[in-house]
Amino acid sequence: MEQLALLAPAPGSEAWCARFNELHVDLGTGDARYALRLARQRADLGVVGVDTCLDHVRGHARRWPANLALVQCDAAALPDALDGRVNRISVNFPYGRLLTGLLDGDEALRARLGAVLAMGGGIEVRINASALAGTGHSLATAEEALSNVCRCLGCDSVRCRRLDAAELRRFPSTWAKRIGFGREAVAIEVVGGCRVDGAPGALPP
Numbered sequence: 001m002e003q004l005a006l007l008a009p010a011p012g013s014e015a016w017c018a019r020f021n022e023l024h025v026d027l028g029t030g031d032a033r034y035a036l037r038l039a040r041q042r043a044d045l046g047v048v049g050v051d052t053c054l055d056h057v058r059g060h061a062r063r064w065p066a067n068l069a070l071v072q073c074d075a076a077a078l079p080d081a082l083d084g085r086v087n088r089i090s091v092n093f094p095y096g097r098l099l100t101g102l103l104d105g106d107e108a109l110r111a112r113l114g115a116v117l118a119m120g121g122g123i124e125v126r127i128n129a130s131a132l133a134g135t136g137h138s139l140a141t142a143e144e145a146l147s148n149v150c151r152c153l154g155c156d157s158v159r160c161r162r163l164d165a166a167e168l169r170r171f172p173s174t175w176a177k178r179i180g181f182g183r184e185a186v187a188i189e190v191v192g193g194c195r196v197d198g199a200p201g202a203l204p205p
Helices: 013-018 033-041 096-103 107-116 139-152 165-170 174-180
Strands: 022-027 045-051 068-072 086-092 117-128 155-163 187-194
Touching: 022 033, 033 045, 033 068, 086 107, 096 107, 096 139, 107 117, 107 139, 117 139, 117 155, 117 174, 139 155, 139 187, 165 174
Parallel strands: 022 045, 022 086, 045 068, 086 117
Antiparallel strands: 117 187, 155 187
């Protein structure tokens, strides 16, 4: 597997960010299928897939759109070039340190997410029920914890809902489809929007 372009610490990363009208950061991007779909939908959207390991990414870098960059780092150590520039953050079906950091209120993680999020930005988090095993959380308490993350990031609009098997199978990520065909095919989705100039932020669709 040929590793795709890294946004950091490669020189010129701020110039890369400045090329786009908006930036979307996909945390725990996995095989980057979701990030790739976003990048192909809008050429003016810079998409940054972030994961601590990029071994699951497949494909030749030259075949990927120029508005997609992958960064191998911890979510609490996002590149400084992203500060104040990110319009939307997505976290789809995380596990491990990213999952527990969101659920248990990791201060370093929250601070870093807050630093990169632009005014009027938003965050969307989806967590499957089976991932909660061993975390001490139920779907209800996880929903509450994620809502609190949204509020800590300045979101004044928060929407929570459950995703059933059919929705999981339709969701454009490899892992979501696996969950959708599994025994415990249910997940929660928490979406937060932030204010712009005192007006409520728009919730991502």
